[in-house]
Amino acid sequence: MPYDYDVLIVGAGPAGTACALGLAGSGLRVVLLDKAxxxxxxxxxxxxPSPALKALTRLNPAWAAELRELTAGHRTDMRTSRLVSPAGTGVSVHWQAPAFNSPRLHFDDALLTLVRRHTDTDIRENSSVKTVTADADGAAVQLADGTRLTARLLIGCDGAHSAVARALAPAPLDRxxxxxxxxAYFEEVDDVPATTSDFLFLGRYRAGYCWVFPVGAGRFNVGFGMLSSDVARQKLDLKLVLQELLETHPHLVPRFTRARQLGPIQGFGLPLGGSARPLTGPRALLCGDAAALIDPLQGHGIDTAVISGLLAAEHAARCCAADTFDPTDLAPYA
Ligand SMILES: Cc1cc2nc3c(=O)[nH]c(=O)nc-3n(C[C@H](O)[C@H](O)[C@H](O)COP(=O)(O)OP(=O)(O)OC[C@H]3O[C@@H](n4cnc5c(N)ncnc54)[C@H](O)[C@@H]3O)c2cc1C
Incomplete structure (x- = not known):
């Protein structure tokens, strides 16, 4: 059966771009689709997180250096995490491994630039995948504009609301x-050294934390997250909780007196690792949030997205070389 591509990657976030970078030089026909x-x-x-940067450095040190250049001006190197307990006790952890904060607007664009510069990947933006089908003969996606694309293998890197996972490896939401x-983003926040990320733990909202992260160019990413089952049980509106914390928390009030909010408070879900979600489906591998790989303790998922994207690339190359895509051939990826 003739296919449009060998490997079709849905989603060009950290998982999808890492996967495309991992397939560089494989000789495979690769397409990377994103709705945005x-x-x-x-x-x-x-x-x-540093494991994301380490994994990219292992893949190609020059590309990792280029990523730093591409994010210059929209990045702050991270040296210290300051943790504050509900009782107000603080402890600082100093990091040896390189890590940085960078707004995803710029970081993800830099990753996609690496794919554009260093691979033969066919990059298709504004390509929203609406339907996904697969059987023993191959996989296909239909885009919002009606275009149909076929491939030998699909890699679902399309995030927390993955269309690929929904179609080929469905799993119920486990709150x-x-x-x-x-x-939300702020500027003019006081008393945050440019290389320090703050984590505040709160007695009232135990399974979560509030953060203040400098992200370069004098801006701060300020947020709050907690376990969805607790949000539902306590019937919380997290946007109101964040506003209330900024107005009342003794560690935040003095630092936000001059602060200016840039844009609205926005929310999104984090599918945590440790769930029973399958990582493969017929002719499909799932990576990153589509595979629910976020660290359940700290809530970081960019590192697991990059690492799973690279592992999927290795596995895709093996399956394509052997021309075997049975469930037993895909299973070792998981
Ligand atoms: C509030 C919040 C704070 C977080 N903070 C951190 C943090 O500080 N550090 C950290 O490491 N992690 C953090 N995470 C988790 C992190 O954002 C995710 O784990 C990470 O983005 C996963 O990368 P991904 O490539 O799997 O998915 P995504 O980054 O979500 O990328 C998926 C891509 O797929 C595209 N897409 C989706 N559907 C389709 C479709 N149907 N067709 C085509 N394209 C599609 C999207 O446009 C997107 O570009 C946070 C998450 C949240 C919600």
Missing amino acids: QFPRDKVCGDAI ARHCAAVR
Whole structure:
């Protein structure tokens, strides 16, 4: 059966771009689809964990250096995490491994620029996948404009509301393994060294925390997130909770007297790792949030997105070389 592509990646966030970078030089025909036009925003805390940067450095040190150049001006290197307990006790953790904060608007665009510069990937923005089908003979997606694309293997990197996962590896929402979080950008926040990320733990909202992260250019990503089952049980509106914290929390009030909010408070879900979600489906591998791989303790998922994208690339290359896509051939990826 003739296919349009060998590998069709849905979603050009950290998972999808890492996967495309991992397939560079494989000789495979790869397409990377995203419903958005980049640069595009993604609601996030914007803390890029060091394992993501390490994985990209292992793949290609020159590309990792280029990523730093591409994010210059929209990045702040992170040296310290300051943790504040509900009783107000603080402890600082100093990091050796390189990590930085960078707004996803810029970070994800930089990753896609690497794909554009260093791979033969066919990048298609403004390409929203509406339907996904797969069987023993191959996989196909239909886009919003009616275009149909076929491939030997699909890689679902399309985030927390993955169309690929919904169609090929459905799993019910488990609120005990899912977080809800909100964030807004601010400037003129006082008493936050440019290389320090703050985490505030709160007695009233135990399964979660509030954060203040400098993200470069004098801006701060300020947010609050907690376990979705607790949000539902306590009937919370997280946007109101964040506003209330900024107005009343003794560690925040003095620092936000001059602060100016830039844009609205926005929210999004975090599918946490440890759920029973399958990571493969017929002719499909899932990565990042589509596979529910977010660290359940701290809520970071950019690192697991990048790492799973790279692992999926390796596995896709193996399956394509052997021309075997049976469930038993895909299972080792999981
Ligand atoms: C409020 C909040 C704060 C967070 N803070 C952090 C943090 O500080 N550090 C951290 O490491 N993690 C954080 N996370 C988690 C992190 O944002 C995700 O784990 C990460 O974005 C996952 O990357 P991904 O590539 O799997 O998915 P995404 O980044 O969501 O990318 C998915 C891509 O798929 C595209 N797409 C979706 N549907 C379709 C479709 N049907 N057709 C075509 N394209 C589609 C989207 O446009 C998007 O570009 C946070 C999450 C939230 C909600």
